[in-house]
Amino acid sequence: MRSEITLKFNEIPPADPAPDKKVLVTLSDENGNKFVTLLNAKSYKKACEAAATYPKYAGSISGKLGKLTEDGFEVLEAGIKVFEVKPKEEAKGEAA
Template identity: 40%
Template sequence: MIPGKLEITIKINQLPQAKTVENGWQQFDIDCDRRIISVTVKPKVWKKLTDAQASYPQWVGAIAGKLGQETENRFVLEEPNIQVFERKPKPEAIATAGAA
């Protein structure tokens, strides 16, 4: 058997409802097919999501991290990192909207 590393990537397209915990860190939960993942991020990382919400009409956020401790009804995502991308409409969707 060889050692491996388990990482999880969660994709979102809406700003989660977050609560502020110590030192300005933000904590929020994500429902992934009825499995609740609890995420706590630094203010700098949270800013990526709020900037995307303010700057782009459509966006996608990819939250990656390690599967952490399991609690009563959820998992904790350890060492989360967020990447945000602008989501552009597909060309056929634009053409269909223009023809209507």
């Protein structure tokens, strides 16, 4: 059995440089659980650049749920995605 996990965010999480062209990212959920993952530095940079071009965005980090360590749960083979959040239709009507 394989456990997949998707962590959603609305603010790009900070990252620390790591070996092999990776960055270390730590996220916390509303219950205080911590999740630690290594992301490809190039993918992380592209996500940051995409987020900077959108007025409002949301994103996710997805991967396999690993073991619990002192730093938090590991997220293995993780990837990051950022999406533009479009304004709702009713907000457009009020802006006129």
